[in-house]
Amino acid sequence: MIYFDASATTPLLPEAREAMVNLMDLSISGNLGNASSLHTAGSRAKGELIRARTEIAKLIGVPPLELILTSSGSESNNTVLHTFEHCPIFVSAIEHPSVLRPAEEYGNPCIKVPVNEQGTINLNYLKLKLTEIAKADPKQKILVSIMLANNEIGTVEPIRKVAIIISELRKQGYRNIYLHTDATQAIGKIPVDAKKSMIDYLTFTAHKLGGPIGIAALYVRTGAPFRPLILGGSQENKRRAGTSNVVLAAGFAAAAKYSNDNKTWGKYLKIKELRNYLAERIMQIIPSARIITPLNNLSSEHEESALPNILNVSFPAAEGESTQLYLDLNGIEVSTGSACASGALEPSHVLMAMFHDAEIAHDSVRFSFNLDTTKQQIDVLLDKIPGIVAKIQDLSTMNKEPYNERQRMHQ
Amino acid sequence: MSDNECTNKPKKADPWAYTEIVKDHFLNPRNFIMGDETKWQADGEGLVGNPVCGDQMLVKIRVKGNKITNIGWKTYGCASAIASTSALSELAKGKTLEDADRITAKEICNYLGGLPEHKFHCSVLGHQALHKAIQNYKASHDS
Numbered sequence: 001m002i003y004f005d006a007s008a009t010t011p012l013l014p015e016a017r018e019a020m021v022n023l024m025d026l027s028i029s030g031n032l033g034n035a036s037s038l039h040t041a042g043s044r045a046k047g048e049l050i051r052a053r054t055e056i057a058k059l060i061g062v063p064p065l066e067l068i069l070t071s072s073g074s075e076s077n078n079t080v081l082h083t084f085e086h087c088p089i090f091v092s093a094i095e096h097p098s099v100l101r102p103a104e105e106y107g108n109p110c111i112k113v114p115v116n117e118q119g120t121i122n123l124n125y126l127k128l129k130l131t132e133i134a135k136a137d138p139k140q141k142i143l144v145s146i147m148l149a150n151n152e153i154g155t156v157e158p159i160r161k162v163a164i165i166i167s168e169l170r171k172q173g174y175r176n177i178y179l180h181t182d183a184t185q186a187i188g189k190i191p192v193d194a195k196k197s198m199i200d201y202l203t204f205t206a207h208k209l210g211g212p213i214g215i216a217a218l219y220v221r222t223g224a225p226f227r228p229l230i231l232g233g234s235q236e237n238k239r240r241a242g243t244s245n246v247v248l249a250a251g252f253a254a255a256a257k258y259s260n261d262n263k264t265w266g267k268y269l270k271i272k273e274l275r276n277y278l279a280e281r282i283m284q285i286i287p288s289a290r291i292i293t294p295l296n297n298l299s300s301e302h303e304e305s306a307l308p309n310i311l312n313v314s315f316p317a318a319e320g321e322s323t324q325l326y327l328d329l330n331g332i333e334v335s336t337g338s339a340c341a342s343g344a345l346e347p348s349h350v351l352m353a354m355f356h357d358a359e360i361a362h363d364s365v366r367f368s369f370n371l372d373t374t375k376q377q378i379d380v381l382l383d384k385i386p387g388i389v390a391k392i393q394d395l396s397t398m399n400k401e402p403y404n405e406r407q408r409m410h411q
Numbered sequence: 412m413s414d415n416e417c418t419n420k421p422k423k424a425d426p427w428a429y430t431e432i433v434k435d436h437f438l439n440p441r442n443f444i445m446g447d448e449t450k451w452q453a454d455g456e457g458l459v460g461n462p463v464c465g466d467q468m469l470v471k472i473r474v475k476g477n478k479i480t481n482i483g484w485k486t487y488g489c490a491s492a493i494a495s496t497s498a499l500s501e502l503a504k505g506k507t508l509e510d511a512d513r514i515t516a517k518e519i520c521n522y523l524g525g526l527p528e529h530k531f532h533c534s535v536l537g538h539q540a541l542h543k544a545i546q547n548y549k550a551s552h553d554s
Contacts, residue, residue: 319465321489325437338465338489347465359462395443396487397458397467 002332002377006208007151007185007310007368012251013210019254020212023048023247035244036235045246052246052253056217059256060183060202061193068218068236069249073184074098075229076203076218077145079240080180081106083227084143088133091145092121092157093353099145099182100349113146117354118294118305119155121146127165134174141176141225148186148202152337152350152366154293154310156190157181163198178224184208184216188259189268189307200224206248209264210370211255215248264371271369272308278367278378279311285386288402290314292351292364309370312337314351314363315389317398323365326388332381337364360403429490430524436494441501444471444483451483455551457543459536466492470499470540474548477507484537491526492534498522499537512545514538 003011026032026044033041035049050064057064070076073096081089081102089107091099094115103110111129113121126144133142144166149156159181166177180201183192188209194202201224205216220226226239233241258264279291292312294305315323320336327334337348338361346352347361355361367381393400429437444451453471460467466488473481482503486496498519503511516535520526526535 317487319488319492322437322493325490329438358465362462362465394445395440395485395493397448397469397485398462398487 002380004332004334004367004369004373004377004381006370006373007366008335009207009213010210010370011372012212013255013258015258016206016211016251016254020247020251023250027247032246035246036233045244048246049244049249052249055253055260056249056256057219058260059187059192060204060219061195062202062219065237066219066222068220068239069245069252070216070218070240071214071242071245073182073203073205073216076205076216077180077182078102079218079229080201080203081143081145082229083225084141084178085227087141087143089143089145090126090130092147094119094150094152094155094350095145095147096151096182096184097349099147103145107143115155115353119150119153119350119354120294121157121162123158123161123165126162130165130177131169134169134177138174139176141178142174143178143180145180145182148181148183148192149190149307150350151185152310152335152348152364153312153354154185154307154368156186156304156306159199160197167198185307185310188264189309190304191265194219194221206252206255209255209259212248212251215245215252217252267371268308271371271373274373274375274378275308275311275367275369277375278382279313281382282313282385285382286315286389288316288400289389290316290360290403292354292360309368309373311367313365313367314360314403315365315393316359316363316403317396317400318389318392319362319396320365322392322395323363323388326392327365327381327384330384330388332384335366335368337366338362357403359398428527429494430526432522432524433491433494433526436497436523437490440493440497442482442484442504443497443500444485448483448485453483453544455544455546455548457540457545457547459540459543460488462487465489466534466536468492468496468536468540470496470537470544472503472541472544472548474508474552477509479503479506479508479511482541484540486537488534489530491530492536494523495519495526495535496537496540499541503541508545508548512542514541 033045035045053064057067077098085106086108089103090111091103093112113126146157178200181199182203184205187204200221202219207213228239230241282289320338324336337351351361454474456471458469469485471483472479482500484496486493502514
């Protein structure tokens with residue numbers, strides 16, 4: 001199989017496996033205790049945990065003690081939003097559901113910042129609304145939660161500009177505005193530095209960089225408000241109850257070390273070239289296709305417009321789940337924004353927020369790569385995709401013309 | 412058991428969650444109209460669904476002596492939508508208009524050896540398109 005779904009989860013790194021197996025073997029012989037126990041086996045576990053936390057924290061340039069280990073990116077996100085219950089919460093319209101849903105639940109109000117057709121948030125809208133709400137009650141705690149990069153389309157959000165808007169408001173005396181970013185997809189692919197970016201909370205997870213599923217992290221800047229989501233234990237500096245998962249932490253740390261040592265964000269430039277090659281070739285062989293991921297470098301600060309490893313494309317009249325399944329039968333694994341594929345009734349909220357067009361959303365296919373992706377694999381895809389799309393289009397009732405060359409019927 | 416339930420349910424947790432029959436109809440759809448559907452001569456046609464929910468079916472029929480002699484279709488949608496319209500076309504072919512009009516979602520689903528629950532409710536629409544096509548035929552051929 002050719003695996004083009006790294007944004008769903010990356011293959012486990014051998015280094016991560018080895019680190020975990022070593023600790024599991026220690027556990028079999030009774031030499032790896034509970035990290036909260038004071039005896040030798042407990043201290044050993046605690047030592048492993050400290051070592052792991054240090055390596056993981058290095059990935060985003062923060063002190064280890066500001067890092068909380070959690071069970072998933074979703075838990076990290078929920079923890080932050082839960083802290084701001086009854087407060088105004090700003091989110092982008094294209095956040096992951098683990099930010100959107102709790103924002104709707106806890107925010108009072110929850111304000112969704114719209115995005116353009118590149119998936120970039122409307123900074124003016126954010127600035128205007130944020131200023132308005134801050135001025136209405138200068139002491140009010142406010143959370144702004146904007147993802148670093150989107151999981152479906154790869155768009156990198158202008159998080160530094162958001163931080164500047166917030167710090168200007170703080171200087172004007174509105175000191176209770178805080179910034180959270182969900183960096184789950186960005187980590188390891190582009191440089192991430194929580195301190196430099198003036199971020200108060202940052203979410204990231206192990207299984208998007210070759211670590212195991214089941215462990216993630218949350219950076220909380222010292223001094224930022226915090227309210228634990230899980231109560232009943234003093235682990236994680238009293239911020240998250242539950243026996244420390246030392247084995248998974250070691251796997252996470254091994255993946256973080258791999259990323260730190262190899263500076264993977266540099267290596268992904270090669271993957272970006274492959275991604276751009278794929279986009280270029282798709283437009284040549286299927287001219288009606290629409291590339292959704294913004295490939296151009298739009299920012300003046302030499303920041304990337306999108307992650308290097310994601311390409312989202314919509315093929316007119318070809319529903320995404322059908323394309324996905326045909327590709328799967330041809331040995332190529334991808335994702336889709338179609339509602340059908342997930343069992344949901346609505347297609348991707350991300351593509352809907354960008355285009356307000358259900359068809360573009362249903363037709364979208366996401367190819368996502370990791371460092372092992374090769375040109376040969378991409379050429380196999382390029383060989384198969386025109387026939388598959390042509391067949392599904394021939395079966396289809398919908399218009400096969402490019403989206404922008406026909407009247408939008410379903411605004 | 413009502414028409415809103417499918418007696419056949421996929422037995423095991425296939426990664427596809429689709430039966431072999433569904434897969435076969437998805438990959439080798441029967442009776443679909445190749446190329447431009449407007450050029451396919453028909454005595455009646457019906458269109459249901461819309462792109463907002465992700466499924467749309469067009470069914471066209473040729474009728475002779477109250478029987479469906481030929482049926483053609485197009486479907487925009489997921490594998491289950493495509494397979495179920497294909498199954499419907501096989502079920503309807505050769506039937507009298509009255510018998511064809513009695514085909515239910517349940518029959519289509521059973522013919523396919525079952526469909527995942529959430530698919531059954533959103534993607535089996537072919538019989539509705541056929542119903543419209545029959546009505547369309549009757550409206551233009553009423554004495």
